Amino acid sequence: MSMNQPLTGCVMKGPKSITLDFAPIAASFLYQSAALGIQTSANENCAGDEALCFEFETPRTAPVICQITRWEDPSRQTPVSENIMQAACGLMSVHGRTHRQPKPLGLNYVSTLTAALALQGSIAASIGRLRGLPVSSSTVSMAAAGLLSMSQYIAGATASEFPETAKAAKTTGATCPLPGSFSACPPFVSLDGVIFELETLDAGPWQKFWGELGVSSAAAGKGWRAFLLRYARAAAPLPDELPLAISKLTYHRISQICAKTGMAICPVRSIDDRAQDDDARQLWQQGPWSFSSFSSEPKPNGEYLRAGGALPGEDLPLSGFTVIESCRRIQGPLAGHLLALLGATVIRIEPPGGDPLRGMPPMAEGCSARFQALNRLKTVREIDIKSAAGKTEIRELAQHADVFLHNWAPGKAVLLNLDHGDLAALNPSLVYAYAGGWATDCAEHVSSNSMPGTDFMAQAYSGVAGKVAGAGSSRGGSLFTVLDVLGGVVAAQGITIALLNRCMNNAGAKVTSSLMSAATLLCAEDFRDIYSLPASGSKPSASIINEVYATKQGRIAVECPDMDTVLRLAEALDITAGIENKGFQRCLSEVFPLRTADEWAELFQQAGVPSAVVIEDLAEMQALAYLQPGLTPGSYTQVNSPWRFK
Amino acid sequence: MPITISIPTILRPLTDNQKRIEVDGSSVLDAIERMEQRYPGVKERLVTGGQTHRFINIYVNDNDIRFSEGLSTRLTDGDLLTILPAVAGG
Numbered sequence: 156m157s158m159n160q161p162l163t164g165c166v167m168k169g170p171k172s173i174t175l176d177f178a179p180i181a182a183s184f185l186y187q188s189a190a191l192g193i194q195t196s197a198n199e200n201c202a203g204d205e206a207l208c209f210e211f212e213t214p215r216t217a218p219v220i221c222q223i224t225r226w227e228d229p230s231r232q233t234p235v236s237e238n239i240m241q242a243a244c245g246l247m248s249v250h251g252r253t254h255r256q257p258k259p260l261g262l263n264y265v266s267t268l269t270a271a272l273a274l275q276g277s278i279a280a281s282i283g284r285l286r287g288l289p290v291s292s293s294t295v296s297m298a299a300a301g302l303l304s305m306s307q308y309i310a311g312a313t314a315s316e317f318p319e320t321a322k323a324a325k326t327t328g329a330t331c332p333l334p335g336s337f338s339a340c341p342p343f344v345s346l347d348g349v350i351f352e353l354e355t356l357d358a359g360p361w362q363k364f365w366g367e368l369g370v371s372s373a374a375a376g377k378g379w380r381a382f383l384l385r386y387a388r389a390a391a392p393l394p395d396e397l398p399l400a401i402s403k404l405t406y407h408r409i410s411q412i413c414a415k416t417g418m419a420i421c422p423v424r425s426i427d428d429r430a431q432d433d434d435a436r437q438l439w440q441q442g443p444w445s446f447s448s449f450s451s452e453p454k455p456n457g458e459y460l461r462a463g464g465a466l467p468g469e470d471l472p473l474s475g476f477t478v479i480e481s482c483r484r485i486q487g488p489l490a491g492h493l494l495a496l497l498g499a500t501v502i503r504i505e506p507p508g509g510d511p512l513r514g515m516p517p518m519a520e521g522c523s524a525r526f527q528a529l530n531r532l533k534t535v536r537e538i539d540i541k542s543a544a545g546k547t548e549i550r551e552l553a554q555h556a557d558v559f560l561h562n563w564a565p566g567k568a569v570l571l572n573l574d575h576g577d578l579a580a581l582n583p584s585l586v587y588a589y590a591g592g593w594a595t596d597c598a599e600h601v602s603s604n605s606m607p608g609t610d611f612m613a614q615a616y617s618g619v620a621g622k623v624a625g626a627g628s629s630r631g632g633s634l635f636t637v638l639d640v641l642g643g644v645v646a647a648q649g650i651t652i653a654l655l656n657r658c659m660n661n662a663g664a665k666v667t668s669s670l671m672s673a674a675t676l677l678c679a680e681d682f683r684d685i686y687s688l689p690a691s692g693s694k695p696s697a698s699i700i701n702e703v704y705a706t707k708q709g710r711i712a713v714e715c716p717d718m719d720t721v722l723r724l725a726e727a728l729d730i731t732a733g734i735e736n737k738g739f740q741r742c743l744s745e746v747f748p749l750r751t752a753d754e755w756a757e758l759f760q761q762a763g764v765p766s767a768v769v770i771e772d773l774a775e776m777q778a779l780a781y782l783q784p785g786l787t788p789g790s791y792t793q794v795n796s797p798w799r800f801k
Numbered sequence: 802m803p804i805t806i807s808i809p810t811i812l813r814p815l816t817d818n819q820k821r822i823e824v825d826g827s828s829v830l831d832a833i834e835r836m837e838q839r840y841p842g843v844k845e846r847l848v849t850g851g852q853t854h855r856f857i858n859i860y861v862n863d864n865d866i867r868f869s870e871g872l873s874t875r876l877t878d879g880d881l882l883t884i885l886p887a888v889a890g891g
Binding site: 356358359362372373375376377379380383506509511512513514515516518521522523721 | 809810811812813846855856857858860863864865867868869885886887
């Protein structure tokens with residue numbers, strides 16, 4: 156039974172006017188709220204420039220304050236913007252690794268993440284209230300959202316054993332330098348100018364494909380290692396031989412070779428292309444989650460409220476709930492990690508011998524730092540899910556759990572007899588969650604499902620890669636795992652929504668989300684424009700200045716959304732040339748090298764100009780006072796929970 | 802001919818927690834089998850059906866053996882054999 160808009164009857168009150176830097180967050184927040192059936196209205200109590208505030212009310216709970224701040228430290232009021240936060244949290248430098256210099260993503264990425272986490276926080280707080288927790292507000296900062304997106308990369312850069320560093324041989328040599336940039340990184344370009352992604356998770360198709368193109372086995376092997384590591388390092392220095400061979404063939408011919416060798420191929424499409432797909436508009440309208448109910452006999456009111464008994468005051472909103480997670484890689488494990496940060500007990504199913512990614516360097520205290528960044532709060536059960544005994548064990552776990560989360564390949568759940576119907580028959584109150592690559596877990600529903608549902612394929616197919624390319628920051632897409640991270644947040648958010656619905660309506664549910672649905676969320680305002688629908692809030696115009704400048708030491712990102720800010724910038728820089736003057740930009744480039752990025756940032760903070768020192772070495776973040784509240788140093792630097800509940 | 806095998810953390814419970822092992826071996830499979838004699842259980846974690854496990858990459862001096870002669874890849878004195886998990890997103 157379909158139950159989209161599961162929060163119908165709930166109300167979200169927000170401010171009438173919104174400051175410029177919060178506008179993209181508010182637009183995404185209101186889009187998501189509307190997709191869930193939440194009624195939105197204005198409330199003067201929510202006014203104020205220091206934070207973006209909403210009040211979330213369910214039919215069963217008093218209002219919960221949903222507060223969105225700029226920084227983790229509430230006393231820091233330095234004005235920000237999307238790009239400023241990308242610079243301050245290291246995202247710009249990770250995305251820019253393939254270009255040897257920090258680059259903005261060209262997406263409202265941190266803003267969208269912030270909106271999703273804020274909405275999830277207020278929903279989780281309401282669950283807490285329903286379960287007797289004295290929680291009245293949830294706070295999320297843009298900085299916390301930005302840091303969360305970087306958690307794996309920060310772990311890799313700060314691991315106690317051979318950390319990865321952006322600056323080779325910077326310290327004692329006991330570091331592993333990240334590869335420099337190469338023009339030979341994906342995506343690829345064919346003879347007829349088509350930009351496209353290739354994907355395979357096995358060496359076999361890769362080897363056959365390049366063999367067909369006449370590339371030596373040695374070069375293909377070196378390329379394979381770089382290709383695999385691009386998920387972890389946001390860089391893929393392929394030997395020149397590979398893109399050279401590609402450049403001699405048409406896209407059609409390359410597609411034929413892909414079909415023959417088992418390699419997946421997807422052209423980098425535009426948002427306009429994606430908007431014309433049969434399923435695109437419906438996916439945009441329903442939001443990034445699909446909900447269906449499978450409980451035909453709801454239990455009496457209150458049955459699902461107090462899992463594990465009454466909650467002590469110091470507990471978190473999901474304390475006492477049990478999540479069974481059978482996920483690999485990034486998106487699914489991140490979803491489980493977020494639920495653990497909200498207090499849930501997460502039991503992670505790993506294959507016998509453990510997840511091989513535990514051994515992925517760099518290491519911290521015997522385990523991959525990157526792996527720990529997503530899995531450190533979970534308990535592990537090693538189960539062979541293909542064996543009869545393993546399936547029985549999973550059924551037993553699911554019978555007593557609140558959530559079952561998996562990211563198996565499309566169709567695998569049915570084959571294993573562990574689909575939502577199978578587990579709902581054992582536990583009607585279960586929230587069964589699928590976090591996939593494409594928009595459905597049916598194996599052959601859409602043509603895209605024949606391709607591996609991985610981040611870079613989804614970026615290419617969804618139009619996200621095209622949008623990144625359009626912003627001029629890459630040939631197409633990002634090697635930063637844009638959709639794995641947002642997809643993980645969306646999956647955790649969908650589960651939290653289903654849990655609130657269960658608390659209110661006493662029914663279990665299936666919730667499906669995907670990298671594709673996350674991509675649709677990320678570009679929701681673009682789809683709105685294409686479908687010629689009214690905006691959910693005021694639409695900000697493009698900033699007058701939005702650049703990264705080289706200084707005497709380091710780089711600084713500066714954004715001036717309006718003329719007043721440009722005038723303050725000119726005054727701070729002591730530039731007298733008129734801003735309409737063609738020489739103004741040249742003056743900026745000449746003046747910035749006179750001081751360090753830190754010095755300029757302090758000056759601009761006083762002048763009220765949105766700016767941030769561009770983080771180029773992720774290992775240095777833990778030393779920065781304004782980021783410290785979001786980080787915990789140790790054998791690798793952990794990114795803290797993005798939520799604060801009061 | 803002695804070669805060095807770098808043992809990933811996940812296999813160290815089987816190798817008395819040793820990070821590096823020296824074994825003789827004329828090929829990758831030969832080296833793995835000699836390692837198996839000393840540390841039973843290692844081979845099945847690396848090899849299935851005569852092939853390297855899908856989620857395991859084996860390198861000889863930074864060269865992926867799949868792109869050489871697979872488990873038959875020849876070894877010479879002093880070679881470093883590294884075992885690493887494959888990584889992917891999604």
